[in-house]
Amino acid sequence: MRFFPLLAAAILAGLMYLAIFERPSLMAFFGSDAEEAEETATPDQAASAVPESTQLVRVVVKTLTAQQIDSAVVLRGQTSAARQVDVRAETSAVVVSEPLRKGASITQGQEMCRLDEGTRQAALAQAQAQLSEAQSRVPESESRVLEAQARLDEALINQNASSRLNADGFASTTRLASADAAVAAAQASVSTAQSGLRAAKSGIEAAQAAVAGAQTELGRLVIKAPFSGLLESDTAELGTLLQPGALCGTIIQLDPVKLVGYLPETEVNRVTIGAQAGARLAAGGNEVRGKVTFISRSADPQTRTFLTEIEVPNPDLAIRDGQTAEILIASAGADAHLVPQSALTLNAEGTIGLRTVDATNTVQFQAVKIVRDTVDGIWVTGLPAQADVIVVGQEYVIEGVQVAPTPWEATQ
Template structure:
């Protein structure tokens, strides 16, 4: 037993000697500074887009109406089908109007006979009046009868032309090309002139109507005047037709065809308190239908000399939006910022940062205390957060980082952001 006790004492003494240095007191070894992704911000011209809610409408919409009354004999088109301008849509019974045309043609014959008789009578009196063989009154009456017969003939001919025109209206044709609606009258119905029979909507190109609030328009015009924002095609937002227009559909997809602005109102709409605008979008296959709600995206503008940071760099602190700057000695410094809008999935910072400053873009879960020392590594857009191991450790695979937001979505980083005054 004595020998065993002496051996244990010797072993403890040996361990005490070899444990000199870090962790000699029995605590764990010191951890290296965590790796965080860092981006160096630079002022540059950043693309700027504007997005509004819009609704599609036909570029041309018309109501097809009857121009003469009668019995609707048959419908000559398929409801909802695409028709060309001039295509026959309905046939109204032409029997009554055919009778009218025949009657007016007979009236033309009678009028022509009377005109010819008056003309012959007047011709016989011309030499007699020269020889003063008849009175002047008799000659004047003959001349008046000729003029009356001529006027009656013109009147009858006009009535005949009108009758033929109305007969042609019994075949109702499409005034424009487009997609037909539902027939408002069934076969065999009695229709009156001006009764609506169907509608036609032209969907290629298709219009998208939207509006811009008065506040947004005033703010944008001030930024343009100050040189902070440049818009294509003009010095102000009003009437700028140079914007490239794209459309986002209800399922989140983007319509493959880009359009253009073809109307911007100079007058404020008193009902909505906004400016009305309209875009024209190519729709060759007719997949876009009138009445759809879409998102209208106006591109082509830019914010001059702006500073942008990745969306994960923006934190929600007690005093609002903030970022962590990384000092030259790799210490975290909280910095309140003001942001406005997006540019290619990045926040546009309008106040709080300067060119050349370093900002922590990712890694707030591991490093969130002001004054904390970190190991900065370059930020890779679309990559994952850096691994938490020592410097030189293999980086995490893309998509494995925690807290990664989808590009383009306005989701703020809500990790445990400290107060700017925390020590």
């Protein structure tokens, strides 16, 4: 019963002896000298026996030529109403008009809130009466001035006559002194009359100011819309007491509407006033077009970006205030290459770019700048006019190594 296990052990021992100690003879017996020689050859001998082209990394290369494209500056922003104002009261009174409800259309000059006039009409009548009284005093004051001026002229004539008579010895010195005193009194009378006339005119101005104030106060009782738009809030409720500064209602104007975004300082010089712009709204994906109307001259101190506004027509009021938008602003064209997105890579410094091959099939790294993303690929700048770009295998080679390029067309 133990014969077969012993036989199997002996056969296994013999095979192991031949495989370990008699391996060269055994390989020669089976005709494997060439294979053994290949296996036992040194690495340098093996490398010299293999053709050089089989040692290079194979990559797929696509030859790209630059094309002129319209570049655009892309930024994110939001829609904003062209105008929005809180209409407030300028005087204190009770609201006596029915309120307008939010969402209603309103035109410029339309009444929003009417306030109780109270005694303001009586105050206007009183101011007008005072004005009439002041105006009636002016003719009387003017006549007094004329009368005083006539007396002064008469006194001057008497003084002149007395002076000549006294010089010829026909009038006494006392008479001349009396004539001088009469002139002085007449001059004082003229000054008094002129003061009375000025006071009368000042009274007219004060009365006119009182009338204007009363009329202005009455005008403040009717609060009107400063421009056409939509009500964003109900107007003040009937019976509400409004104090100066209290809110009557909020108006918003959405036609035209503004697109507001912030340009980075690296892109601000590429955009000009009047440039064409478009935007895709986040809500619904609607696309709108307009023109750049404003670029800030000062940067935001926190973000170092520049406020930019674009005016867009909105006749149907479909665009709302505060919607998120992706904005594209047209700028000068540029020479760019259309490359597959998968061809982009990073170098050791983290710079985005493409790996290319030169005339000697040596790998080069070219830093690029993305201009536009499309469904067919990515438009980039920074490459020569014609470049052989590695589109397959770029992650397995580094700059300076030699590769075995295969044209893109040969793989299709």
